[in-house]
Amino acid sequence: MADPLRAERVTLRDGRAVVVRPASVDDAEETFKNINLIGAEQVYIMIDRIDNVDEERRWLSSFDGIRSVLLLALAGREVVGSADCHGGTYPKDRHVGGIGIVVRDGWREVGLGRLLMERILEWMRAQGLEKAELAVFATNDRARRLYESLGFVEEGVRRGHVRIRGAYVDEVLMGLWLKRSARSGVP
Ligand SMILES: CC(C)(COP(=O)(O)OP(=O)(O)OC[C@H]1O[C@@H](n2cnc3c(N)ncnc32)[C@H](O)[C@@H]1OP(=O)(O)O)[C@@H](O)C(=O)NCCC(=O)NCCS
Secondary structure, X not given: OOOOOOOEEXXXXXXXXXXXXXXXXXXXXXXXXXXXXHHHHOOOOOOOOOOOHHHHHHHHHOOOOOXXXXXXXXXXXXXXXXXXXXXXXXXXXXXXXXXXXXXXXXXXXXXXXXXXXXXHHHHHHHOOOOEEEEEEEOOOHHHXXXXXXXXXXXXXXXXXXXXXXXXXXXXXXXXXXXXXXHOOOOO
């Protein structure tokens, strides 16, 4: 079985190439730039802005590759996409991993999001995680289609949970069982 944390050069649908690899603290300047570009769009993710690169460094240093991971897609030195997963920290939710993903404008709709999601799910399976979960704004059709195409199903809706430019938007909770047989009934 291939190592899900391998560094790999991948050609996207439009012919451009990226390297996908796990992040390290040294990537902070670049991930900081990337998240702030996407945050500034306001409509896709909870974060609007990270104020300083030290905060980003602290976040990057929290990933251990065992219970949590951050994968980057790099074009040269620039981070153009990332996906992270955090395994649950309580005994009751250790089987679940929460996913976040961002692809920078200009790099969307050429297969990078799918690639990062598939690699994160590969890592989750390798770590023995049984269920993936995520939250997506109801207005984010592109992301919802991607998740549905990977087998995620809607598990709940938090009504008006986010306010985007003054409008109340639902947040949709989605889940994907990675190990169907692991699911047993309510005790
Ligand atoms: C959502 C996001 C991760 C998708 O990644 P992407 O690289 O743009 O998408 P991909 O090219 O890999 O396409 C994956 C799937 O998304 C769906 N999709 C892509 N473009 C779409 C569009 N214009 N409309 C509807 N669905 C679309 C399709 O199901 C597509 O699968 P296919 O190409 O096999 O048909 C990316 O656009 C992104 O990061 N957007 C901004 C931040 C964000 O929304 N993050 C997620 C927060 S929950």
